[in-house]
Amino acid sequence: MKNVILIGMMGCGKSTVGAILARRLGMELNDTDAMVEEIEGRSIPTIFAEEGEEYFRGCELAVAEDLSERSGRVVACGGGLPLRRDCIAPLKASGTVFFLRRDPGAIYDSVSMEDRPLGQAGREAFLERYRRREPVYEKWADHIIEGHSTPGEAADMIMEVLDK
Ligand code: S3P
Numbered sequence: 012m013k014n015v016i017l018i019g020m021m022g023c024g025k026s027t028v029g030a031i032l033a034r035r036l037g038m039e040l041n042d043t044d045a046m047v048e049e050i051e052g053r054s055i056p057t058i059f060a061e062e063g064e065e066y067f068r069g070c071e072l073a074v075a076e077d078l079s080e081r082s083g084r085v086v087a088c089g090g091g092l093p094l095r096r097d098c099i100a101p102l103k104a105s106g107t108v109f110f111l112r113r114d115p116g117a118i119y120d121s122v123s124m125e126d127r128p129l130g131q132a133g134r135e136a137f138l139e140r141y142r143r144r145e146p147v148y149e150k151w152a153d154h155i156i157e158g159h160s161t162p163g164e165a166a167d168m169i170m171e172v173l174d175k
Pocket of ligand 1: 019021088089127128
C-alpha cells in the first residue's frame with residue numbers, strides 16, 4: 012500500500028488524524044517531528060534554540076528521504092516540511108498527500124503553541140505565516156480535506172478518498 016501523507020499548518024490535527032487513520036487502516040504511523048526528536052535525542056524547541064531552524068530543516072529532510080523509501084505508512088509531516096521541495100517531492104512520489112485545511116485563527120485560538128518555536132510571535136504573525144504557506148500546501152496536495160469538525164471526521168473523509 013502506498014503511503015498516506017498528511018500536511019498542513021502546525022496545530023491543524025495531522026498527528027491526531029494520523030493516529031486515527033493508522034489504527035483504522037492497520038498501518039504504522041510515522042510522525043516526522045517525533046522521528047527528528049528521537050534521532051536527535053532532544054525536543055524540537057531545544058533543537059531550534061541550540062541549532063536554529065536550518066539545522067532542524069536538515070533533520071526533517073533526512074527523515075523525509077527515509078520515509079519516502081518505505082511504504083504502507085501514515086506520515087504526519089511537520090507543518091514546515093512541504094516548504095522544501097526536496098523534502099516533500101519524494102514523499103509525494105511515495106503516496107497520496109492530504110492537506111488538512113483548518114482556519115488558522117481557530118487553530119491559534121484552540122491549540123497550544125508552547126512547544127512550537129514558530130508559533131511564538133503572536134496571532135497576527137501566525138495568520139501571516141499561514142497566508143504565505145497555504146498556496147504551498149495546496150500545490151502539493153492530491154486532496155484537500157476541509158469542513159470537518161473533528162479529527163474523526165477528517166479521518167472519515169480521507170478513508171472515503173482512499174476507498175475510491
Ligand atoms: C513547524 C511545525 C512543527 C514542527 C516545528 C516547525 C512549522 O510541527 O515541525 O516546530 O514550521 O510549521 P507541527 O506541524 O506538528 O506543529
